[in-house]
Amino acid sequence: MATNGYSNGGSTKGKPIKCKAAVAWGPGEPLVMQEVEVAPPARMEVRVKVLFTSICHTDLSFWRGENERQRRFPRIFGHEAAGVVESVGEGVEDLAPGDHVVPIFNGECGTCAYCHSSATNLCGTYRVDAFKSTMVSDNGTRFSVVNTSGDTVPVYHFLNTSTFAEYTVLDAACAVKINPAAPLEKMCLLSCGISTGWRRSKNKRGISDHRRGHQP
Ligand SMILES: [Zn+2]
Numbered sequence: 549m550a551t552n553g554y555s556n557g558g559s560t561k562g563k564p565i566k567c568k569a570a571v572a573w574g575p576g577e578p579l580v581m582q583e584v585e586v587a588p589p590a591r592m593e594v595r596v597k598v599l600f601t602s603i604c605h606t607d608l609s610f611w612r613g614e615n616e617r618q619r620r621f622p623r624i625f626g627h628e629a630a631g632v633v634e635s636v637g638e639g640v641e642d643l644a645p646g647d648h649v650v651p652i653f654n655g656e657c658g659t660c661a662y663c664h665s666s667a668t669n670l671c672g673t674y675r676v677d678a679f680k681s682t683m684v685s686d687n688g689t690r691f692s693v694v695n696t697s698g699d700t701v702p703v704y705h706f707l708n709t710s711t712f713a714e715y716t717v718l719d720a721a722c723a724v725k726i727n728p729a730a731p732l733e734k735m736c737l738l739s740c741g742i743s744t745g746w747r748r749s750k751n752k753r754g755i756s757d758h759r760r761g762h763q764p
Pocket residue numbers: 656657658659660661662663670671672673674
C-alpha cells in the first residue's frame with residue numbers, strides 16, 4: 549500500500565487520525581477498505597505512516613481463523629512494511645517524527661534478561677506472539693471503527709504491527725530506524741520475508757541458532 553507524501557508537518561501530533569485501513573471482520577471474509585480512527589501513541593509508543601506493506605502467510609492463516617485462538621475480529625493484519633514516524637508518545641527518545649522505520653513483530657525492550665542474553669533475541673515483553681491483539685502498555689487497542697450498527701468498536705492489533713492501514717501505532721520497541729537513503733519499498737521486505745528466509749537458510753546449513761520462535 550503506498551500513500552502520498554512522506555511527512556505531514558506535525559499537525560496531527562496528539563490527535564486521533566482518521567485514515568483508510570483494510571479491516572478483517574471475520575474468518576475468511578473479504579477485507580473491507582474503510583475509515584478507521586487511529587489514536588495518538590501512548591507512552592513508549594510511536595505512530596507510523598505506513599508507505600509500503602506486503603502480505604505473508606501468517607496474515608493469511610490468522611485471517612482464515614481455522615484455530616479458535618486466531619479469531620479476534622475486527623482486526624487489522626499486516627506485519628511486513630516500511631514507513632515514516634508521524635509522532636511519538638511520552639518517553640520515546642530514540643525515534644522522532646520523520647524517521648524512516650521498519651516495523652518488527654519481535655521487538656526488543658533492551659532491558660530484560662532476554663534482551664541482555666547473547667543466546668536469544670526473544671524479548672520477554674515484546675517477543676513475537678501472533679495471538680496477542682492489544683498493546684502492551686494498557687492492553688487496549690489504538691484503532692477503532694464504526695460497525696454496521698453504527699457503534700464505534702475497537703479494532704484488534706496483529707503481530708505488534710498491523711500494517712494494512714495508512715497509519716498504525718507500534719510499541720517503540722517494535723520500530724527499527726533505517727537509513728533515510730534506503731528505498732522504503734525494498735526495506736519493507738526486511739520486516740519478515742528477508743529476515744525469515746535468511747534465518748531458515750542459516751538453520752538448514754546446521755549453524756547453531758538459538759533464536760527460536762520466529763515463525764511469521
Ligand atoms: Zn526485552
